[in-house]
Amino acid sequence: xxxxxxxxxxxxxxxxxxxxxxxxxxxxxxxxxxxxxxxxxxxxxxxxxxxxxxxxxxxxxxxxxxxxxxxxxxxxxxxxxxxxxxxxxxxxxxxxxxxxxxxxxxxxxxxxxxxxxxxxxxxxxxxxxxxxxxxxxxxxxxxxxxxxxxxxxxxxxxxxxxxxxxxxxxxxxxxxxxxxxxxxxxxxxxxxxxxxxxxxxxxxxxxxxxxxxxxxxxxxxxxxxxxxxxxxxxxxxxxxxxxxxxxxxxxxxxxxxxxxxxxxxxxxxxxxxxxxxxxxxxxxxxxxxxxxxxxxxxxxxxxxxxxxxxxxxxxxxxxxxxxxxxxxxxxxxxxxxxxxxxxxxxxxxxxxxxxxxxxx
Ligand SMILES: [Zn+2]
Ligand SMILES: [Zn+2]
Numbered sequence: 001x002x003x004x005x006x007x008x009x010x011x012x013x014x015x016x017x018x019x020x021x022x023x024x025x026x027x028x029x030x031x032x033x034x035x036x037x038x039x040x041x042x043x044x045x046x047x048x049x050x051x052x053x054x055x056x057x058x059x060x061x062x063x064x065x066x067x068x069x070x071x072x073x074x075x076x077x078x079x080x081x082x083x084x085x086x087x088x089x090x091x092x093x094x095x096x097x098x099x100x101x102x103x104x105x106x107x108x109x110x111x112x113x114x115x116x117x118x119x120x121x122x123x124x125x126x127x128x129x130x131x132x133x134x135x136x137x138x139x140x141x142x143x144x145x146x147x148x149x150x151x152x153x154x155x156x157x158x159x160x161x162x163x164x165x166x167x168x169x170x171x172x173x174x175x176x177x178x179x180x181x182x183x184x185x186x187x188x189x190x191x192x193x194x195x196x197x198x199x200x201x202x203x204x205x206x207x208x209x210x211x212x213x214x215x216x217x218x219x220x221x222x223x224x225x226x227x228x229x230x231x232x233x234x235x236x237x238x239x240x241x242x243x244x245x246x247x248x249x250x251x252x253x254x255x256x257x258x259x260x261x262x263x264x265x266x267x268x269x270x271x272x273x274x275x276x277x278x279x280x281x282x283x284x285x286x287x288x289x290x291x292x293x294x295x296x297x298x299x300x301x302x303x304x305x306x307x308x309x310x311x312x313x314x315x316x317x318x319x320x321x322x323x324x325x326x327x328x329x330x331x332x333x334x335x336x337x338x339x340x341x342x343x344x345x346x347x348x349x350x351x352x353x354x355x356x357x358x359x360x
Contacts, residue, residue, distance in 0.1 A: 003071050004049065006052070006053035006056055006057055006066060007053075007057070009049050009050060009052075009053040010024040010025060010028065010050065010053050010054065010057065011024055011028070012024045014067070018058065021054065021057050021058055022054075022058065025050060025053075025054040025058075028046075028050045029047065029050060029051075032046045032047040032050060033047060051083070051086075052082060052083075054086065055082050055083050055086045056074065056082060058086060059086070059128075060130055060260075061130055061240040061258040061260050062074060062077070062082070062240075064238045064240070064260060065238055065239075065240055067238070068237065068238040069238070073238070076242075081242075084128075084256075123252070124250050124251040124252030124253065125250045125252060125253050125254075125255055126152070126247050126248035126249045126250030126253065126254045126255035127152070127247055127248035127250075127255045128247045128248070128255040128256050128257070128258060129150060129152060129246075129247040129248055129255065129256075129257045129258070130257075130258050130260055131148060131150055131257060131258070131259045131260070132259075132260050132262065133146075133148065133229075133231070133259055133260070133261055133262070134261075134262050134263070134264055135231060135235065135261055135262075135263055135264065136263070136264045136266065137263065137264070137266040137269050137271070137276075137298070137323075138298075139231060139235075139263075140233065140234060140235060140236075140263060140271075140323055140324075141233060141298050141299065141323060141324065142233055143230065143231060143232050143233035143234075143235075144230070144231040145228065145229070145230050145231075146228070146229055146230075146231065147226050147227065147228050147229075148226070148227055148229055148259070149224055149225065149226050149227075150224070150225055150227060150246070150257065151222050151223065151224050151225075152222075152223055152225065152247065152248040152249060153220040153221065153222060153223070153248060153249065154220065154221055154223045154248075154249040155219070155220060155221075155249065156212060156214055156215035156218070156219055156220055156221045158212055158213075158214040158215065159212035159214070159215060159219065161219040161220065162206070162208065162212070162219055163208050163211060163212055163215060163217040163218055163219035164206075164208040164209065164210065164211065164212055164217075165209075165210035165211060165212050165213065166212075167212075168209070168210075169206040169207060169208055169209075170206065170207050170209060171205065171206060171207070172198060172200055172201035172204070172205050172206055172207045173200075173207065174198055174199075174200040174201065175198035175200070175201060175205060177205040177206065178198070178205055179197065179198055179201065179203045179204055179205035180195050180196060180197050180198055180203065181195070181196060181197075181198050182194070182195050183196070223249070225246070227243065227246050227257065229241065229243065229259055231259070231261060232326055232327065233323075233324040233326070234274065234323060234324040234325050234326035234327070234328075235261045235263070235326060236261070236263060236271075236273075236326070237261065237262050237263050238260065238261070238262070239260070239261045239326070240258045240259065240260045240261070241258070241259045241261070242256055242257070242258055243256065243257040243258075243259065244256050268296070269298065271323065273323075273332060274322050274323045274324065274325045274330065274331065274332025274333075275322045275323070275332040275333045275334075275335055276298060276322045276323060276332070276333075276334055276335070277335045277336075277337060278295070278296075278334070278335075278336055278337070279336075279337045279339050280293075280295050280304070280336050280337070280338060280339065281339050281341045282306065282310065282338050282339065282340055282341065283340075283341060283343055284340040284341060284342050284343070285343060286306060287306060287309070287310040287311070287338065287340050288308070288309060288310075289308060290306055290307055290308030290309070290310070291306050292304060292305050292306060293306060295336060297318070297321050297334055298321065298322070298323070298334065299321070302318055302321055302334065304316055304318060304336055306338075310338055310340075311338070311340070312338060312339065312340040313337065313338065313339075314337075314338045315335050315336065315337055315338070316335070316336040316338065317333050317334075317335050317336075318333065318334040318335075318336065319333055320332075320333070321333065321334035322334050322335075
């Protein structure tokens with residue numbers, strides 16, 4: 001079955017900002033959420049599509065893959081991976097809608113029970129991180145082993161993540177430590193109760209008197225970590241490598257790291273998939289007679305056979321001398337575009353011979 005385009009599912013343009021993507025998602029989720037359409041299987045299906053589109057487009061590395069390769073670009077992800085980066089609950093909470101991953105059986109009918117089980121494990125998982133890495137054409141040919149350094153936030157042990165000097169905090173005086181405030185509004189016989197987080201303590205219920213000096217009251221510290229990564233040969237722009245457990249710190253487990261590759265443009269080799277193109281200057285007399293010349297290839301010198309009577313702009317194909325295809329033993333082609341050059345500075349003898357040739 002063909003999958004719908006994620007942008008049309010959300011009804012947005014391809015160049016929409018993250019803010020617009022989020023707005024579009026909320027609007028549609030309000031309309032199709034199962035709490036609003038009980039037992040309506042069409043709405044459920046629609047909601048699942050909306051969720052998936054949002055999960056992909058709201059995550060920079062998945063979005064880039066999708067933008068470049070369409071649905072095919074996401075084949076390396078399990079459904080679980082696709083949804084792992086989105087906290088749907090917090091996005092929808094403001095609307096009083098229920099937990100999407102709750103007990104409503106069948107809502108995620110396309111999912112394995114494992115993915116629902118893992119959902120609860122994601123609580124306490126650190127943030128996923130993205131690391132952009134630029135490589136050159138040589139790295140595409142041979143692959144690349146590299147050590148990178150990432151920075152993530154980890155709990156400050158000095159203050160036990162409280163942000164307070166020695167970890168000593170007081171109850172918030174505005175909400176008495178509850179973290180939330182309740183406003184009551186009477187209208188006739190009805191009483192409206194509205195619960196909202198306490199703005200003074202940000203819902204934490206505690207107040208910091210003296211800030212922790214080590215983390216300056218943030219409760220978190222920047223940690224640098226060196227990680228060895230391997231970029232496979234044949235990588236292309238937007239290729240993302242997932243490194244499990246090397247993301248940000250969480251209370252129960254680390255998030256994942258996504259290394260997103262971009263390939264530097266090369267002045268000599270122009271890439272098209274696994275094929276490379278180069279332009280070669282060829283003496284027009286040699287082009288007329290045919291012959292062979294040495295050219296610079298991706299892996300050293302290549303011998304190019306020049307057919308007799310080659311013309312300016314002709315292409316000569318050298319098989320299996322292009323770029324490797326990722327995850328396969330296939331190698332693309334090196335395609336040479338000929339640029340014929342008329343010889344200059346000929347000596348007397350050479351000119352005489354050419355004139356004789358013209359008169360034959
Ligand atoms: Zn601290
Ligand atoms: Zn408070």
